[in-house]
Amino acid sequence: MARVLVVDDAAFMRKMVTDALTRGGHEVVGEAGNGLEAIDRFQELKPDLTTLDITMPEKDGLTALKEIIELDPGARVIMCSALGQESKVLESIKLGAKDFVVKPFQADRVLEAVGKALG
């Protein structure tokens, strides 16, 4: 079981990811609605794993990822991207993300990515 921080600007997607993680036996310790909040919550909660949306207001997922990796080079981050964001997904992997899931996704795919990142 992992302590997870879920970051997405859409409340609906946060709920979908949270439901999937909870069903998989993980604990969602916090949520954030943009990159700025994500950095604050990451420092505060020190989660085992963070799921990070790419397109968000205030501060996007790639910038937040970069800052999270600077704060903790060993941070486990899974990116959530929409279709057609292949170049940003590639960049996020180069920046240190462990895996990515493409929306719309099934709960199993989220759990598979989490298991891989934790393994």
Next chain:
Amino acid sequence: MTTDEALVKLGQSTTKAICGVLEMFAPGQITPGEVAVVAPGKHPLEGIPVPAVATMVSYVDGVTGGYLFVMTAEGARKLAAAMMGMEPDETAGAPELSELELSAVAEAMNQMMASAAGATTAVLGIEVEIGVPETRSFMSTDAAIDAYARTPHATRAAVSVCGEPCRFVQLVPNAFVVRMTRALDEAEYTTADPGGASGGAARDGPRDGTPSLAGISVRVCAELGRARMPSAGIVGLPAGAVVGLNRQADEPIDLYVNGRPFATGRLMVVDGSDWAVRIESIVGQPENVNQSKEVA
């Protein structure tokens, strides 16, 4: 190919893309309609039923235009219900969408718009980037029309979502029309050229006569390098100006297939006058210079 024909082709491509995403959220409840070019002087939102929920996303990098999806409030409610695994009747008749319903609809729109941008990228052969979508509610058609500026060109497509009438609009800037017409003309030329690079494969199809993707004609582009500069700088460029690119002369160049990175290689001249590219590595495969191939 005329401008209208090119616009319709682009509209068909993006409409198919967004319907693919919607179908994942509401299986069996999405029906795409015909794509039409919006007549000059007309607004693409004329005649939309209200109350309506509209999501707009704009292109970035200074290009005017974007995508707009308008659904009836009831359509938005039914889509949200489908996304949350509920029956449409469970939320019918509520005075307005809950925060979670609005969020679900906005997320669906977000993913649809990203998919539309991907489809546009494939048609134009250049990467099309979009900003953050904005979702708004409208109680009158006039208010919706006032909210979104017209562009020189636009297409509209009717889409039925959970039985509710919706409209997908693509606001197309002039720059896209020029690029698109040329790209589609090139694609048609390649398909029709019996002695060209396609070798007639697009017409002949696979040798065993079974349907296959192998006969589809694709657009191959070689890119020497890129430059980024302010739009004012581009407009002020005189003939004879030199624009520096981000790549050294001895570096390999990139090869794209339908706008997607496919390989890197070396530019060369064949038969004394024709440009060609010697493939050095395929994207996603280990480099192997000894098995290099030439693309004329």
